[in-house]
Amino acid sequence: MSEESTTVTLRPTRLNRLRNWLSLAGLVLAVSAFFAFVLLFSVDIFAAHANPYMGILAYVVAPMFLLAGLAMTLLGYILESRRIPQGQPELASSFVLHINLSRKRDRHLLVGFVGGSLGFFFLTALGSYQTYHMTETNSFCGEVCHTPMEPQFKAYEHSAHARVACVACHVGPGAGAYIRTKVSGMRQLYHTVLGDFKRPIQLHNVNQRPAQETCQSCHWSQKHTGDLQKTYKHFLSDETNTPFTVQMVLKVGGSDPVHGPVEGIHSHMNVSNKIEFIATDEARLNIPWVRVTDPNGKVTEYRIEGFKDDIAKHSIRTMDCMDCHNRPSHKYLTPNAAVDRSMAFGRIDPAIPWAKAKVVKALVQPYATREDANQQIASLLRADFPDDKRVDALIAETQAIYNINFFPEMKADWRTHPDHIGHKDTNGCFRCHDGKHLAVDGKSSIKGSDCNACHIIVAQGAGKELEKVAPKGMTFFHIDSENSDPSCAECHTGQTQE
Ligand code: HEC
Ligand code: HEC
Ligand code: HEC
Ligand code: HEC
Ligand code: HEC
Ligand code: HEC
Incomplete structure (x- = not known):
């Protein structure tokens, strides 16, 4: 025993070759990186709103440092091995790091090394925590990869949600959401670096969080909104820019019998009934099949003529807030x-x-x-x-x-990112409420498809005309009154009519 303690050199194992400054520094780096990983990983799991860039930090940056540390350790090991004469591993002992605490120089070195390592540990913890906070900010989400996110960020700054964090809508809690955002965060980083991301960027709900986890963490789907009055001011594309105003009462209503009658536009909120549909394109512009389950459990299916597919071949989506409010935060005006x-x-x-x-x-x-x-x-x-x-x-x-x-x-504007609220410039509500989705009896179509189902027009026109108010509603006076085809979007494309 006493013999061993006087020879600081331990048994001549290969491990001793790690006893060099390079390997030791590498080990400290690796341990710190591992420590940072554990820290980020736990913040990520326990934070109320996890954020996608955490994935990059925890699963890309931290492991990179871990690997660098291990590489340094290995390099130290190899260099050390080279110094050992061939076939005489036992000689290794004479090359290992001798730390003799009775020597002043060694004491200083050791104190310096331990102190330095502790400091490094501390900085790693602080650094990863600060970086975590930085990645939570909107300017990080919106501005760091400046060009790709520019359209979304600019529109966001001018939206009702300009004070809502990106992560509140885009990253929800829950294990599934967690894994998906990590994976997609890394994929996005990769594509941003390569610059080969698609233009325009489209989500189309691929990795979008369901409304229950996002919108409904702030908005209460049981709320009875009732009627909302809105005024739409237009100017025609003629020489005098003739004003044309529509004043409407939108029957937003509500869908929870406890808080008001189940009625109006918000009657499809999945509270008392359930509406499901199939879309045949990514942007969900074509909806050939719709199914309603009413509060009594009665199920009605609607199909457009010509859609005979077996529904089992398609994925069925339950309608939620974002099927109407799909641009709550990034609306590009026509x-x-x-x-x-x-x-x-x-x-x-x-x-x-x-x-x-x-x-x-x-x-x-x-x-x-x-x-x-x-x-x-x-x-x-x-x-x-x-x-x-x-x-x-x-x-x-x-x-x-x-x-x-x-x-x-x-390549982003109103054409690539249409808004589904309304029906004038794109089909929006008319994707289903076009009178062409028929129940099995072949006659009845989806309720709520006549001009007064969703709103009434209380005043319209300009000047004296606009002063004539009809509290019970009036028929829409269309400029182009010859054409009363309800599919407005066939003519209205968001640009002026030539
Ligand atoms: C109020 C909720 C909300 C907030 C806040 C929000 N977004 Fe979005 N975002 C959405 C919705 C909804 C979509 C559309 C998904 C679809 O079209 O299916 C979307 C789409 C996107 C898209 C895909 C491209 C597109 O325009 O459809 C990107 C990129 C994006 N958001 C980035 C951001 C960034 C960056 C921020 C913060 C500066 C942010 N979002 C804040 C709800 C939000
Ligand atoms: C973090 C909370 C929060 C989240 C998440 C959130 N909202 Fe909002 N939303 C608000 C607030 C606050 C307002 C009111 C803003 C104002 O009028 O100043 C608002 C306003 C609105 C409005 C009406 C304002 C308008 O003119 O556009 C709609 C519609 C809306 N939100 C839909 C949504 C949808 C859809 C989602 C999910 C994609 C969502 N919100 C997610 C907080 C939130
Ligand atoms: C069927 C389509 C549809 C669905 C689904 C829908 N909304 Fe709406 N919502 C509307 C329309 C239309 C308006 C009227 C405002 C407008 O035209 O911009 C409106 C208005 C609102 C407003 C503004 C009310 C106010 O008091 O100013 C909020 C907030 C809102 N919706 C949130 C939600 C949330 C949250 C969900 C999901 C739980 C949801 N909506 C689901 C169509 C819908
Ligand atoms: C995915 C298809 C779909 C879309 C898109 C859609 N709706 Fe509906 N909507 C339905 C179905 C299905 C019903 C239930 C009708 C029934 O029971 O026959 C319904 C019911 C309604 C009702 C109640 C009608 C009544 O008399 O009970 C209103 C109002 C309404 N929707 C307005 C809107 C508005 C406004 C939009 C666009 C912002 C919209 N809907 C978009 C499918 C849709
Ligand atoms: C399924 C519900 C629904 C039906 C059916 C419906 N509308 Fe609308 N309409 C809306 C909504 C929602 C808006 C508001 C859009 C917005 O806030 O941007 C709207 C907006 C309008 C506007 C104002 C648009 C503008 O930009 O000035 C007019 C005009 C209008 N509708 C006329 C009609 C006529 C005419 C019919 C019958 C052919 C009809 N609507 C049927 C839901 C409906
Ligand atoms: C056959 C083509 C056609 C159809 C269908 C059509 N419109 Fe128009 N609409 C026009 C033209 C042309 C103008 C005049 C545009 C101008 O002078 O800028 C116009 C003007 C308008 C305006 C006032 C100015 C503006 O540009 O917003 C509104 C509001 C409007 N239409 C709503 C509707 C609605 C709602 C529907 C569906 C119910 C509809 N239109 C269907 C051709 C059409």
Whole structure:
């Protein structure tokens, strides 16, 4: 025993070759990385809202340091082995690190090493915790990979949810959500680095969290909203930019009998009834089959003519908030709506002849980049209004509209990301409420498909016309009254009609 303690060199095992500064530093690094991994992993599991970038930190960055540490250790080992004469492993002992605490130099080295390692440990913990917080912020989600997320971030900043964290909607709690976001976070990082991500980026609910876990953590699906009044201000694309306003009462209603009658638009909230459907495309624009289970358990199936498929071949989705509110936070206005809005606010002067038509036209030209767009918008409008003093303001506002609704680099705008609320510019509600989805009897269609089922128009038009109010509703007076085909989106595409 006493003999052993005087020879600091232990038995000449191969492990002794790890006793060099490089290997030791590598080991410290590896242990710290492992420690950081455990820390991040537990924060990730226990945090209320896990976040996708945690996956990158915990499962990519930390293991990278772990591997680097192990590589250093191995390198130290190999270098050390080289110094040992061939076939004389027992000599290794003479090359190992001798730490003799009675020597002052060794004591200092040891204290330095232990102190340094502890400091490194501490910094690792602090660093990973801070990084975790940083990845939770919206600017991280929205701005770090600047170009890919630009459209979503800009639209978000102008939405009702501008104060809601990205992670509140995109990352829900739960084991399944957890694994999926980790995997997709890593895949996204990989594609961002390579720059080969799809443009525009589409989610189409592939890894989107269900509404129960996201929207409904803040919004209460039992709420009875009742009627909401909304005013839609338009300007026609004629010489005088004729105003045309629609004032409507939207029957939003509610779906929980405890808090009000089950009625109106929010009657499909999965509280008292259940609505399921099949979509045959990713964007869920084509919905050939719908099934309703009412509070008494009565089931009704609706199909469009010609859809004879066995439903077992398709995946059936239960309708939730996001099947109507699919752009709660990233809404790209149609050029028509955006220009109407600027005119209603007076940011574009409706007294400028043809302003509506010309501005929309300037907005929808194909531009390669934002810079290109800004320049060409200016020259187009200058050519349209050569002697008008108001043209500078007009150009500035048109560019402002362009900058928050059009993203040429990412190929994203209202066409690639249609909003399902309503039915004017895309089919939206009319994906189901078009009167063409028939029950097995072949006659009855989905309830709520006539013009007064979802809203009543209480006033419309302009000037004196708009002052005539009908509390019980009036028929829609369409500019193009010859054409009363209800599929509005066949003509209305978000641009002006030529
Ligand atoms: C109020 C909830 C909500 C918030 C907050 C939110 N999003 Fe979204 N996001 C959605 C919904 C809903 C979709 C659309 C999914 C679909 O089309 O199926 C979406 C889609 C996306 C898409 C896919 C592309 C697209 O436009 O459809 C990206 C990327 C995205 N969001 C990023 C972000 C970022 C970055 C933030 C924070 C700056 C954020 N989101 C905040 C709800 C939200
Ligand atoms: C973290 C809480 C939170 C989450 C999650 C959330 N919302 Fe909201 N939402 C709000 C708040 C707060 C408002 C009111 C904002 C205001 O009017 O200032 C709001 C407003 C709304 C409005 C009405 C405002 C408007 O004009 O657009 C709708 C519709 C809406 N949310 C839908 C959704 C949907 C759909 C989701 C899920 C994709 C969702 N919300 C997720 C907090 C949240
Ligand atoms: C059938 C389509 C549909 C579904 C499903 C739906 N909504 Fe709505 N919701 C509407 C419409 C239409 C309005 C009226 C506002 C508008 O047109 O923008 C509205 C209005 C709202 C408002 C604004 C109410 C107010 O007081 O200002 C909120 C908040 C809202 N919905 C949240 C939700 C949430 C949360 C869910 C899921 C639990 C949901 N909605 C499901 C269509 C729907
Ligand atoms: C996926 C198909 C689908 C979509 C999309 C859809 N609905 Fe419905 N909606 C239904 C079904 C199914 C019913 C139940 C009708 C029945 O029982 O026959 C219903 C019922 C309604 C009712 C109640 C009708 C009544 O008299 O009981 C209203 C109002 C309504 N929807 C409005 C809307 C609005 C507004 C939108 C668009 C924002 C919309 N719906 C989008 C399928 C859909
Ligand atoms: C299934 C429900 C539903 C039915 C049926 C329906 N609408 Fe609508 N309609 C909506 C909703 C929801 C909006 C509001 C969209 C929004 O807030 O952006 C709307 C908006 C409108 C607007 C205002 C759009 C604008 O931008 O000015 C008009 C006009 C309109 N509807 C006319 C009609 C006519 C005409 C019919 C019958 C052919 C009809 N609607 C049938 C749900 C419906
Ligand atoms: C046959 C084509 C056609 C159909 C179908 C159609 N519209 Fe229009 N609509 C027009 C034209 C053309 C104008 C005039 C546009 C302009 O001058 O800018 C117009 C103007 C409007 C306007 C006022 C200006 C604007 O651009 O918003 C509203 C609101 C409107 N339509 C709503 C609807 C609704 C709701 C439906 C479905 C119920 C519908 N339209 C169906 C062709 C059509």
